[in-house]
Amino acid sequence: MAYEAQIDSLINLMTLEEKINMLHGTSSFTSGGVERLGIPELTMSDGPHGVRPEHGRDWSLDNAGNDSSTYLPTGIALAATWNPDLGYEYGAVLGREAKARGKDVILGPGINIMRTPLNGRNFEYLSEDPHLVSRMVVGYIKGVQDQGIAACVKHFAANNQEIKRAEVNVEMSERALRELYLPGFKAAVEEADVLTVMGAYNKFRGQYATHNEYLVNNILKGEWGFKGLVMSDWGAVQNTMEAALYGNDIEMGTDLLQMPNIDYNKFLMADTLLSLVKSGQVDQKLIDDKVRRILRVMFSTNMINGSRSDGALSTKPHQQTALKVAEEALVLLKNEKNLLPLNKASVKSIAVIGANATRKQGMGGGSSQVRSPYEVTPLDGIKRLAGNGVAITYAPGFEVTREEKANQQLIDEAVKAAKGAEVVVYVGGWTHGYTDNWDGGAFDAEGADKPNMNLPFAQDQLLDAVLKANPRTVVVLIGGGPLDMSRWESRASSILQAWYPGMEGGTAIANVLFGEVNPSGKLPVTFPKKLQDAPAHALGEYPGDKDTVNVHYREDIFVGYRYHDTYKVAPQFGFGHGLSYTTFGYSNLKAAKNGEGVAVTLTVKNTGKAAGAEVVQLYVKDTEAAVKRPEKELKSFSKIFLKPGESKEVSVNLPKEAFQYFDEAKMQWVLEPGSFIIMAGSSSQDIRQSAEISL
Structure with missing residues (x-):
């Protein structure tokens, strides 16, 4: 690398204490620098589909009205475009906006394989298929890093569930590891030259993934020759000696209960590591290697002896990229009677039904929250495009509550609206949480898996009533993956999968509904008919053995369509499926x-x-x-x-x-x-x- 001589000279000028300070967090989103040598702190930011609104050093929101970023469609939506060129544009938006907010590392993309439909973070990830993941991840990373910002591919590796994520020990065959779970990371390193990698919470074959000798030292840094830095997920370092020996370079983490009085010198890779080096139990060469990797990232992103071009926050071109990705991500699952596209010149009345028609999703989902200057809801988009010539009524039909009970009054109102309209557009599916903010208990969110594949909030009952009231119903589904449609799919002639489509999602949905845009999205994940048809549940193990917290991937390489095709289990909608108006x-x-x-x-x-x-x-x-x-x-x-x-x-x-x-x-x-x-x-x-x- 071009900077190696400068890096060596800087390392030679550092004290051991200064080196150790660079290996752990100094705030919620920074790791240490060496001010006297002109080495700044490394500043990181979530997330994978929009620069998160946290203050530079803690979890509190910046409150300046102009400090809002572009809310891009989530990872699963990006993958549904099957368009690597859009992946590059997507990454470029993130890189420019991270730069505008003074960040050095954007904590994305997330690329873990979708092993089970229940994984709470599937909405952030790309696919069940390693080839699709590999092609999309390269564009994303290059888009970010061409702006002079480091991407951080995550979570390495086998982080395929949120439930018990910090406890589970994943056991899988070497073949499954190599054929399914590693190719995306390999492409990120060898083709995209990703600068940083984030370790996972889970154990892999008995050792924590974030300091796993086989995964990090042997494969990532050994076989693949990765020269950048490995950081832990927040709080994922569990053992100082293993972290020192087995390849973790920066320990990040925050105990929210202790804020703001956190002593970062008590991190496992702080004072404890310092004492191990001083006592001769850890070779200082290991510390030098970690510092060298951090400095490589800093030089590569012009943090030292360089200058960055200006970034930009939520510009019109960035918003247009969000729209373009949303449009190409929408998957027309079904259109039997050619109900779509709607003709705004001939349709005189539309009933929009469903709480997701007015719900904003950007501030949900956990660490991928994005605060955008605006978010076009599906109802907004439909009203704008339909114009004054179409009478539009709205009925929520269901409530987003923890109880998930049917509200008969809302159902009755929805049925009345459906009967009084030529066409119904039902907007339902999943939500990120029970409230607009992440509360740790949700459907598509970090830290929790879905309880099942059923539509929440008694939507099956609602849909049943709406379809009986008006068969000319288009079902639009928001959410991060498959759901059980068995109670109503056969009676719904048109179904559109919209994912979490970002700040211009409502515009994109309306454009497709009215034929302004021809849908071209394809499913990046199989939609099984029922949960028992998903291979992790039919053949494998989930969420893990109750006694040992081991999760055996007994389905092996037969994930997603590989299972459905080989074992002759018909899906609801197959991998790669997506219809067009032509x-x-x-x-x-x-x-x-x-x-x-x-x-x-x-x-x-x-x-x-x-x-x-x-x-x-x-x-x-x-x-x-x-x-x-x-x-x-x-x-x-x-x-x-x-x-x-x-x-x-x-x-x-x-x-x-x-x-x-x-x-x-x-x-x-x-x-x-x-x-x-x-x-x-x-x-x-x-x-x-x-x-x-x-x-």
Whole structure:
């Protein structure tokens, strides 16, 4: 690296006490600097989809009216765009806004694999599929770091549930680790050159992940050659000696009960570590390595001997990026009777029903709270776009309360509104919490998992009544993942998955409902029909053994569609699924050897009457293998935009890695000679073309 000589000279000038001070928090969101040598504190900020409104040093909100940032759609929504270019734009917004708020590290992206639909942080994460995660994470990180701000990919590794997250010990096969749970982190390091990595709370094979010898020293810093810094999640360091030896570089954490009287010198990597070095139990070379990694991040982000360009907070272009991501993220799950798009010239009355139509979501979810200057709700968006020519009524239908009881009066009002309108737009689904602020007990939030996949607040009962009152009902779902639709899905002709769509979410929803935008989102996660159909619950273990707090990932590599396809369990909606207001034809799929890989070409044509975008998904099937392999695995995808009647040739080179599996006996990746089938489809459940090739 270009700064190594300067870094060495700085380390040589430091006292041991100054070095140790750099290895732990000095406030809620800073770690130590050395003022006399011109080394500043390192300032960090959540979150993965918007710069959080905390003061620089503590958890309190900054209250300046102009200190609001762009609330981007959450991680699962970004992944639903299947558009890595948008991932870069998304990251660039975060980088510029972090810079404007004086931050050095943005604590994102979160990329843990969606193992169970119940995980409270699925809304922050990207996908159940490692290839989709890998492609989206690279764009995001480069977008952030090209602004001169460090990204922090998290949570390394196997942090797949929030319940008991600081206690669970994850046990999984080496193959599952290598094939599913590590590829996104590997891409972040080797392709995106991420500057920082955050360790996880959980244990992995008996040792805490944030100072895990195998994960951090052997794989991250050893095999992958990671040169940046590893920081703990807040309060995740559990052992000073292990932290010293096994690769944790900065200990962060805050005991909210002790604020503001926290003695940061009592952190495990503060005075305790200092005494271990002085007594000769810890080699000072280990301390120097940690300091060196921190200084590399500082030099790479122009914190030392450099200057940063100006950042910007919630500008019009940033808000347009939020809108664009929201529009491309919306997934049209169902549109049987072509109820959508609505025609604002002919529709005279719309009943908007559901508390999520007016609920603002930005300040929910835990550490990913974002305070934005405005948030367009779905009702706002519909009213603005429909204009004065459409009569719009609103009925909440349900209350967001802890009791989750049906309110018959609200249901009756909703039914009356539904009967009196030509069309109903129902806006329901999940919420981040019971209140506008995170209270630690919620559905899509840090620190808690969902109790089940059922619609909360008795919405099944409400939807049942609304659909009976008016079958011309469009169901719009807010939330961070799958839910059980079994009570009403067959009677709902149109369903739109909106995720948590950010500050321009209502605008995006209205644009899709009225056909101003053709939906192009695809599911980044399988929607099972019921919880028992999810592999972690059908084959694996969750939330863990009651006595030992071990969680055995017995489903192994069969997560998401890999399980549904291989074990022939039909999903409600398959991975990669998403409809359009136009249609696409696939033809001329060809596959030929190209060096060690395979060159694939096919033609896609817009066969409908509207301009639109299709995500062409390439899956690979190994016809005969020495180990059990999934029915198919995603290995490439391309999002293409086509006018009516327009055709494009899609060309992809699948590298040899696309055909390999991890051999646990050899502890290496293996390409087993034989026949492979390459499949091109609009989803994992909708394969349009296939070709066989021998390797």
